[in-house]
Amino acid sequence: MTTDKGILHRLLLFALGDGLYGAQVSYIREIVPDQEKIPLPGAPDFIPGIIHIRSEVVKVIDIRRIIPLGKDRLKKKIIVFVPEDTNATRFGILVDDVFGIMEVPDNVVSHLDRSDSKIQNNFMLGFLKISLDTFLHQNGRQYAAGGDDVVWIDFEDLIRTIIDGNQAETLVFRLTALFNPEYLLSGEWKKHTGKKK
Template sequence: MQEQVQSIEETEGLSQTEQYLTFQMIDKSYGLEILNIKEIIEYAEVTEVPMTPDFILGVINLRGRVVPVIDLGLLFAGQPVILTRRTSIIILEVKNSDLQLEIGIAVDVVNEVIDINDNDIEPSPSLGDKINTAFISGMAKVDKEFLILLNVEKVMSVDEFTIISSIQA
């Protein structure tokens, strides 16, 4: 019986490890939990869609499916992703409210998949009432620098999701 109590106590103290895809965008490191990622593709020609917000680059044809592609650099910092040989599109399955979408996000460089222990993740910073940080699920210290962990469902507002879903439809 004493052994059972000890093993329960040991397992309760264990933290969980999650896998994150890391990428660079505008000289900052970000991470996305791999559960939302469907695939990563090389940046290809994106067809512009008229009268859409600037952060929507357009759409791509992904094996017969129309997938909207957004520029996270424009959405976050007002700076577009710089297209190079290493620019990639991360295809995500995103849920927000009652909408479920498949979207692509253009990023400067995809790095690697890493394991991050829950104990190594700090909560998202509070920067005051006027700055929205809900899209940050946490901050992890990796190789002496902070990795901003994104909450995919909160990166865009419901209105922005509605615009993207109308493009996909």
């Protein structure tokens, strides 16, 4: 979106572990409360099961099953993706909390150089700083400057990689690089790449 203030990015802000993340709302279909999941035989560790939303089946991804993260919160939500193909399986990602949509000016975003092959592996588009407390206590979706770090996730790339069932090892590596780079260095993440329930 472009306004007289320049380009605005509409990002959904959410928490997972100790991190604060943003994702473009155009790739998000809806947000639902966490609920009991039906186990899916043969699924990778990071898919604890499926849920039903109306008449549709949604596979749920739980990153905590493969990557150690910070504090676990009680207000769990599932962010359901918009698939590129209407016939594709629906996926949702389990997060600790969802804070709402913020309209972020492009000039406050530190964009990553996507042409650098070292950077393309972690689903990151860039970084920005906000004041989550100010944002939560204001009316509207205005950007609130502050000291809280937000990682902007490339949900388009994430969705495409998840839907491609042949990229389980790549997916786990890239999710680990995004949510817990220190754990990536330990090599422990490799235990979850091909493991089936």
